[in-house]
């Protein structure tokens with residue numbers, strides 16, 4: 001994309017968020033729902049397909065561009081981005097990277113326009129950090145597969161037109177082997193979507209359990225037209241998604257620092273603005289430093305991803321650092337506001353709860369450490385003379 005076109009999009013999104021989304025954050029929190037018109041406007045701005053390939057109707061953003069956009073999206077309630085997060089991210093990428101030409105033509109243009117929503121159904125009760133414990137099965141039956149099992153915490157399941165469902169097609173395989181991915185129409189008989197999960201934060205972003213009871217799908221729904229590519233497809237989607245989550249954390253930290261600084265200037269104790277107290281300045285300065293470090297790390301990791309230099313460790317490092325960072329920034333933000341920081345209706349209190357999820361989904365912080373250390377040890381082993 002032409003650089004000036006890209007800058008115009010980022011500017012338009014920033015302006016839209018501050019004009020239309022920020023003023024509705026309390027309403028979204030209270031209703032646990034994002035007003036439909038915000039979704040419609042997001043669709044008009046191309047936000048349902050910014051990361052999808054241009055030949056299928058998306059904007060084809062590079063990773064660096066995605067990260068720049070996510071810095072803006074992170075400045076408000078994560079529920080806004082969650083409307084189109086699965087289309088661009090985990091679910092849409094599985095189709096874009098591994099779908100057959102027919103599957104891409106069938107789904108991607110509709111996902112990019114916002115006409116359809118895709119959901120990514122991987123996690124199960126005993127298959128979260130380690131999907132190899134997956135129990136959902138897809139049994140071949142003539143030209144069909146019959147899926148049985150259940151998934152939990154599935155974002156946008158209740159909005160989904162299509163579910164990217166991961167299931168074991170080889171009952172004898174263990175670990176990451178024998179897992180396949182299917183594009184399942186959400187209205188297929190045998191699918192039940194549970195009620196929205198009641199969460200600590202991120203109200204308006206919906207997740208649910210999904211149950212599959214003898215769900216019969218034709219073999220054409222097998223992603224890529226072949227079995228056993230499910231685990232690879234899932235990991236590629238999740239790894240890329242880590243960069244986006246990292247950048248959302250940076251955006252949220254930016255907003256928290258801004259809110260806390262404004263409060264410190266405006267509020268007094270003993271007649272002195274609290275921002276004049278050096279210990280309060282310390283809280284602000286530490287947060288600003290970590291926010292800027294996270295921003296720089298995201299941009300550098302995104303460039304490494306785009307250039308193919310580092311498509312695994314960089315996203316894990318960025319996600320680990322930025323998700324931990326925004327939780328510390330939110331905690332300091334509450335501290336700067338004192339008692340007000342603990343009150344409902346104050347943005348920093350809400351962000352404090354919203355931020356917690358970033359350390360858990362698309363790989364917990366512990367899993368990021370495992371991924372990072374594995375890469376380090378592999379590099380070290382490669383240097384040991386034979």
Ligand SMILES: Cc1cc2nc3c(=O)[nH]c(=O)nc-3n(C[C@H](O)[C@H](O)[C@H](O)COP(=O)(O)OP(=O)(O)OC[C@H]3O[C@@H](n4cnc5c(N)ncnc54)[C@H](O)[C@@H]3O)c2cc1C
Pocket residue numbers: 119120121122123124125127128129130152153154155156199207357360361362363364365366367370
């Ligand atoms: C709101 C929300 C939305 C979500 N959306 C989706 C979605 O759209 N699609 C989807 O498929 N999933 C989704 N998830 C699931 C999410 O990705 C998982 O919750 C996450 O990967 C952690 O898995 P788990 O919950 O099973 O926890 P567990 O894996 O049981 O982890 C529990 C603890 O054990 C630690 N642990 C586990 N394994 C190891 C290890 N090998 N080494 C060290 N520590 C370890 C973890 O770090 C954690 O501290 C969502 C979750 C939430 C809460």
